[in-house]
Amino acid sequence: MANLIQHAKDQVSQLTAQAYAAAAAAGVLPPGVEVKGSVEIPKDPQNGDYASSFAMAGAKAMKMAPRAIAQAVVDHMDLTDSLFASVEIAGPGFLNFRLGAKWYGDVLAEIEAEGPLYGQSDEGRGQKVMVEFVSANPTGPMHMGNARGGVLGDTLANILRRDGCDTWKEFYVNDAGNQIHKFAVSIQARYLQLLLGEEKVPFPEDGYHGDDIRELAQAFYDLHGDQYRDVEEAQRLEALAAFGLERNIPKMQADLRRYGIEYDQWFFESSLHTSGYVAETVGLLTEKGWTYEKDGALWLNTTQLLKNKYLAEGKSQKQVDKLDLKDDVLRRANGFYTYFAADIAYHRNKLEVRGFDKSIDVWGADHHGHVARLQAALDGLGLDGSHRLVVVLMQLVNLLQDGQPVRMSKRSGKAIALHDLLDEVSVDAARYFFNSRSATSPVDFDLDLAVREDSENPVYYVQYAHARICTLIARLAGEGYAVPKAAEVQSELLSSQEETSLIRALARLPEEIHAAARDYDPSRINRYLVELAGEFHRFYSACRIKGETPALLAARLKLADSVRSVLANCLGLLGVTAPEKM
Structure with a gap:
């Protein structure tokens, strides 16, 4: 359950504190100063993987120029057996740290060890x-x-x-109260219309006008005939409400089950x-x-x-x-x-x-x-x-087709029903698109985009990355190359910008999951998936796997398989399938 990004941040703080203590002991920096510098990930990788503001934060208390403090800290810093390969001074006194091969290897080992649960944490403390x-x-x-x-x-x-x-x-289940009374009254009107004729039984203005009410009334009539025509209205309404609920609730459960939702x-x-x-x-x-x-x-x-x-x-x-x-x-x-x-x-x-x-x-x-x-x-x-x-x-959903709003259901003439939608698009596309924006933002659900099989469709784009890796692994397995264990990988070979950027993206998942839980915003996982798939496609275009030396092939194959595992992991969180072929 390691968060390797946080682990690296913590180590930057620890290494910096140790270097300051060593510099103070050597008389180069004033002793006993408490410095609360921040550790951030620079937006531009040219500025290193992690940047510490220790020198600027301590300048006032130490009565020294930040770059002078930074130089003293760097001169007394020992990176032996750390996660970092180097540290340098930049700008007004930032300490820019660059990760070493060990950290990149640790990410692949963590994904291997955690498997489909990679990214889990105990932040929720079992509440x-x-x-x-x-x-x-x-x-x-x-x-x-x-x-x-x-x-x-x-x-x-x-x-x-x-x-x-x-x-x-x-x-x-709101199976009591005014809306159930109105439901029963609506079915009653349609039932009595079947018995007496529509012109003789007015339909309540605030009743439910959908075809589903007519269907329930017809089904009740088919079962009971005119048995309930002359009974007390209260008895008739009770029977109609029970009849309607007994049919509607299983339909709701079936629709949601088809949609991949099971309740406790x-x-x-x-x-x-x-x-x-x-x-x-x-x-x-x-x-x-x-x-x-x-x-x-x-x-x-x-x-x-x-x-x-x-x-x-x-x-x-x-x-x-x-x-x-x-x-x-x-x-x-x-x-x-x-x-x-x-x-x-x-x-x-x-x-x-x-x-x-x-x-x-x-x-x-x-x-x-x-x-x-x-x-x-x-x-x-x-x-x-x-x-x-x-x-x-x-917020609301705007359903679009041919660039225009879709407002009517083919079956009922009212709002689009879930079962109508799932007849048009896959469950995967529906689940992915509905979760693509934070709850506070409206969703534009483009029916045309949802069924497209190209990189413009985000769910296809992500699923294709997973299927592409599965195909690669299967093809290489046929040539005798198995995915190696993380301990067997020479992680120092994964040194290109595309490779290190991809591994850093893999390392972000624990933080993304925690932020999504903290902010009640699961759409973060959608955005993460698109970014990860994009990083993989860039890596795959720039870094040859087949035909490389055995050691480099093995390292890149392990990296690709780690991406496959994380893509499947995150798609599973969304309730979306991870196909092996497309």
């Missing part, structure tokens, strides 16, 4: 993290927003696990109501003094909870007083609990009952106003929702 994503209403087919949220949540959970978290993937749990909102957990949670908020009654309804004092939250986060009282804050209904006058009450109960279940250290929810950007309110409500329960609930807000 128990739930990633809840998609959680679409089970009232219709999956659409483009669900498709983006699906790959975003799935990939984020994979990355968090690789970064050392104990992750859990969950789908929250499908959690049903209805279970919170039937168990009394929503009522219990609202009761706890009442006990803690956060509710009041008005107009027959029970309200949450969201205003005060948000004020407390914002003041704790550092806002001034004046800033808080200017905010337009509103309270929320938890239980309506008719005795029914609101969606917000159920949402508070669900997140209490996550954090308190099931003991997750953190809940990460992937939501559409249109839910941004809900985030602080839910966090504040959890704060009111003593669950530290402001820190333990993280919401990743996701």
Whole structure:
């Protein structure tokens, strides 16, 4: 689990401190000065692999010119058995370090040792993290927003696990409340229209108008005939809701499975109501003094909870007083609990009952106003929702074909459904494209680009690099050349700019995974893959493998195989296949 880039940075600091101590002991530099210089990777490789600002940082305290300090440090630096081949002074006093062959060999050895888990770390310290994503209403087919949220949540959970978290993937099924009532009323209207004629049964204006509702009504009629025509409406609606959910939820599961997503749990909102957990949670908020009654309804004092939250986060009282804050209904006058009450109960279940250290929810950007309110409500329960609930807000998807927006589904005439999309493009292309930008940026999904088989298509470009290496390895194996072990490679032979640049790119993966986990931004892995594939193609064009001396052939073959391993590793994090032939 070594981060060899960080290891090299740490060694620069250590070597510099030791050289300063030696120079101070020799009387060349003033002793006892604490210097906090930074170590960075220069953008231009001409300036070395690592640069230390030690001399500039210490100039004031030592009362010396930075270049004079730098010269004294270099004169007393011992690079024996270190990762570095040389150090030189540049500009106003930078210490520029150049890596030696050992470090490059260590990268290949680390990739070999870690295999498909290369890049893993314990930064997450085993904290128990739930990633809840998609959680679409089970009232219709999956659409483009669900498709983006699906790959975003799935990939984020994979990355968090690789970064050392104990992750859990969950789908929250909204099988209770107003939207299910509207769902049942919509099917009921279509069912009664089948029995009585469309002209005799008006369809509710706010109902669900898709063809899928007509199909459910027809299926219910085919099964039950007119059996439910004359029963009490409540009984009919209950039967229709159950019938619709029993068919829609398996369809959702099948669509997501086809899309490469498997959840640890499908959690049903209805279970919170039937168990009394929503009522219990609202009761706890009442006990803690956060509710009041008005107009027959029970309200949450969201205003005060948000004020407390914002003041704790550092806002001034004046800033808080200017905010337009509103309270929320938890239980309506008719005795029914609101969606917000159920949402508070669900997140209490996550954090308190099931003991997750953190809940990460992937939501559409249109839910941004809900985030602080839910966090504040959890704060009111003593669950530290402001820190333990993280919401990743996701921008929209723009589907393009022939350079123009695509707005209609062939089947339903409404928003494009996930199953329609997967009939047009591969799962690999869909997953890759939906994860190609950070959640905060809209995604332009170009259908024409997604099916192209050339280097303009990023997923094809990356997969082709993997397949190209597999073909190379197979061809050389047929000629008697096997991929060597890292210990057998003469890493000093990998000295060209293309070779060292490629190895440095391989070494970046642990940092990329940690940054993606830290920032909740799995699209970093997409960008990394494209960069790594580009570095490989440049290496392959510049550095001949077949026909070289046995030692150089073996070293370059090992390097190519290391790239193959890392490409497959990262594609796996994205849920994208790594083909051996294309």
